[in-house]
Amino acid sequence: MIARGSLWLAVAMSWAGSVSNLNGEDWPQFRGPGGSGRAAKGVYPTEIGPQANVLWKTPLPPGHSSPVLHGDRIYVTAVRDQKLLTIALNRADGKIVWEVESPITKLEKIHGIGSLAQPSPVTDGQHVISFFGSSGLNCHDRDGKLLWRIPMGPFNNDFGAGTSPILVGDLVVLCQDHDTDSFLLALDKRTGKQVWKTDRSEFPRNYCTPVVWESAGKSQLVVAGTLRVVGYDLQTGREAWTVRGISRTVCMTPVVGDDGNLYVAGWAAGGDSDEPIRLPQWEDAVKLDANKNGKLEDPELPKGDIKQRFTQIDRTNDDAIDQEEYEFFRKLFEQGRNLVLAIKPGAVGEATDTHVLWTQTKFVPFCASPLYVNGLVFTVKDGGIVNCLDAQSGKVLKTGRLPKSDDYYASPVTADGKVYFANQLGQVTVVSAEGQWKAVHSADFDEEIYATPALADGRIYLRTDGHLYCFGK
DSSP states (O other): OOOHHHHHHHHHHHHHHHHSOTTSOOBOSTTSGGGOOBOOSOOOOSOOBTTBSEEEEEEOOOOOOOOEEETTEEEEEEEETTEEEEEEEETTTOOEEEEEEEOOSSOOOOOTTOOSOOSOOEEOSSOEEEEETTTEEEEEOTTSOEEEEEEOOOOSOTTOOOOOOEEETTEEEEEEBOSSSOEEEEEETTTOOEEEEEEOTTOOSBOOOOEEEEETTEEEEEEEETTEEEEEETTTOOEEEEEEOOOSSOOSOOEEOTTSOEEEEEOOTTOSTTSOOOOOOHHHHGGGOTTOSSSBOGGGOOSSHHHHTHHHHOTTOSSOBOHHHHHHHHHHHHHOOOEEEEEOSOOOEEOTTTSEEEEEOSSOOSSSOOEEETTEEEEEETTTEEEEEETTTOOEEEEEEOSSOSOOOSOOEEETTEEEEEOTTSEEEEEESSTTOOEEEEEEOSSOOOSOOEEETTEEEEEOSSEEEEEOO
């Protein structure tokens, strides 16, 4: 016979085990704990592939969101027949536990290789928060029951929404930088009620998921965006400091190293010193105005930098570029610089000249976020060019091309002395996590990969365009 107290304890522990992996690791958000891309422990397989060290494989509808893990569950978002889905899977065997649909008023426009399910979900085990630019923020419990919903979108951005929400204590934090009406938002995770909202209208489209940085004894939210990195006070959303001089668009997320420093990268076309893009002055550009209405319209423009980015420059969506819109974008090309940089903690106010440790301008990545591991910073540029930098000095330790070369949208992750890279073609390369890194394995999955892998307890969860794999010893 079980005593009543013991029975209550057994039930309580059973419930706790269902929402938290008591003996293992979680990977609760995009790029894992703190957005680090690092697994804390475990022995991980070097060889992974369609037939190598596969523990299970589950078909999934397409989506670019990365898998997140908490307790015995995995969560992803996906699209099926233009329906926006949040899906829960069993972590042990990959079986789908539930899926729920998010309502749509209007589908957003997306990039040609984009997805309606680009942002990754976030969870604390009790709240599962998913975000769609065509729907908004949705919060479900671990059984798929809707707790609250905040309608949003579509936004003024024909590439679609791609930035993921994060959880910081009781706050849901979401940054959305679009061509107009950009913002940073904090909500109560239990109710969805707004705690604060910060205007970021100076920033056009960017895709940086915020990271939390402990600086001067305070928790700050860091967002890298057009031309500057900004630290915000977590409690109020007020700007605390800034570092200027980065790219005109940022498509990656910073990372906080074990050394306490912040590592940021930003790349956009025209920001490399050897391949600059410079737009002509308005007085010269307006000579293309054939109908003499004082604006530039798409049919009036020849092929080139302006026509290629017409929808980005036309921020008011009136199918014409006026002088104010043109000058705003022209200055972005003038000021944007592609680089990787390190920022030391403790910044207050303007910190460009006081808190930047180093900058590196060679082989800057586009979408794949930088990775810190053991005093090293790894980056991967499209074409499979890996740069390994000394985290303290920014000195290049080794630059080389991976055996599998293509565009890299998934960010690198690390565990057990290895770094895992996955490119758009579905090719995975594993390298040693050392200054003079070496490629130790590669494999082809024959399905495109946009999602960043999740790592926990010696297992690798890799999402391709059609499946979710689990690898392990």
